[in-house]
Amino acid sequence: xxxxxxxxxxxxxxxxxxxxxxxxxxxxxxxxxxxxxxxxxxxxxxxxxxxxxxxxxxxxxxxxxxxxxxxxxxxxxxxxxxxxxxxxxxxxxxxxxxxxxxxxxxxxxxxxxxxxxxxxxxxxxxxxxxxxxxxxxxxxxxxxxxxxxxxxxxxxxxxxxxxxxxxxxxxxxxxxxxxxxxxxxxxxxxxxxxxxxxxxxxxxxxxxxxxxxxxxxxxxxxxxxxxxxxxxxxxxxxxxxxxxxxxxxxxxxxxxxxxxxxxxxxxxxxxxxxxxxxxxxxxxxxxxxxxxxxxxx
Ligand code: ADP
Ligand code: MG
Numbered sequence: 001x002x003x004x005x006x007x008x009x010x011x012x013x014x015x016x017x018x019x020x021x022x023x024x025x026x027x028x029x030x031x032x033x034x035x036x037x038x039x040x041x042x043x044x045x046x047x048x049x050x051x052x053x054x055x056x057x058x059x060x061x062x063x064x065x066x067x068x069x070x071x072x073x074x075x076x077x078x079x080x081x082x083x084x085x086x087x088x089x090x091x092x093x094x095x096x097x098x099x100x101x102x103x104x105x106x107x108x109x110x111x112x113x114x115x116x117x118x119x120x121x122x123x124x125x126x127x128x129x130x131x132x133x134x135x136x137x138x139x140x141x142x143x144x145x146x147x148x149x150x151x152x153x154x155x156x157x158x159x160x161x162x163x164x165x166x167x168x169x170x171x172x173x174x175x176x177x178x179x180x181x182x183x184x185x186x187x188x189x190x191x192x193x194x195x196x197x198x199x200x201x202x203x204x205x206x207x208x209x210x211x212x213x214x215x216x217x218x219x220x221x222x223x224x225x226x227x228x229x230x231x232x233x234x235x236x237x238x239x240x241x242x243x244x245x246x247x248x249x250x251x252x253x254x255x256x257x258x259x260x261x262x263x264x265x266x267x268x269x270x271x272x273x274x275x276x277x278x279x280x281x282x283x284x285x286x287x288x289x290x291x292x293x294x295x296x297x
Contacts, residue, residue, distance in 0.1 A: 133194025
């Protein structure tokens with residue numbers, strides 16, 4: 001694996017030292033490409049610093065550092081094996097990192113359990129959707145992504161007396177319906193989740209993630225196996241949610257999707273952050289092009 005020296009050898013003059021609070025909107029332009037992650041965001045919802053994860057002799061993540069601006073759609077790309085999924089797993093508590101820190105909303109959540117991290121508002125979807133096939137679509141959404149009715153759903157509600165449990169159940173149901181309507185899969189509410197198409201499962205996966213009222217969603221290839229019309233719908237929903245203030249970190253292979261929908265792109269290669277910047281800047285970045293063309297894609 002390459003050393004830190006390689007990363008720090010990148011141009012440093014591009015780091016935004018002006019303190020301009022000008023990171024909203026993809027049309028902003030002029031953002032630095034290779035600046036270190038500290039210089040870009042004005043209000044990071046997520047900060048990953050020096051993240052490391054090894055599997056035996058394999059260094060899957062090798063000191064990755066980047067931030068996700070609150071309310072942004074940030075892309076995480078890189079050739080196969082770059083460490084994207086492992087990074088997701090370390091952020092969300094599926095794996096305990098061997099080094100580095102993960103800071104969410106100002107709190108160090110490094111090494112926390114997936115349940116705790118999800119409860120705090122950081123929720124992910126998986127590359128392979130994980131719906132519960134023997135339950136209906138509605139039931140799946142009522143359960144949320146953790147397979148249980150977590151307190152997270154009600155974390156904005158004061159603790160309620162036992163008598164109110166029925167109300168809670170009704171509210172939960174109501175909310176699940178709204179979520180299904182939002183994703184336009186309410187007509188499938190009573191179907192078993194196992195009977196859905198691949199694309200519908202992806203929508204359900206997102207609906208489940210959303211049902212826990214997260215602040216940031218980490219989406220691992222949400223568009224994989226989704227037909228163009230469902231993909232459009234999924235992307236529209238992601239934009240709607242972003243308008244409402246949700247933040248997204250998106251792993252996606254389809255470069256057109258990344259370029260069109262992300263305002264900031266982080267490129268991983270061999271476990272490290274190779275470059276980051278606007279889609280336009282990333283597209284013409286020599287190191288990125290080389291990593292994709294010369295790499296083990
Ligand atoms: P990406 O999602 O960018 O394709 P991954 O994070 O899945 O990359 O994988 C990064 C590297 O770590 C690869 O070499 C992969 O084989 C290895 N890896 C990932 N998960 C495991 C695991 N559970 N055990 C052993 N090696 C793993
Ligand atoms: Mg992956």
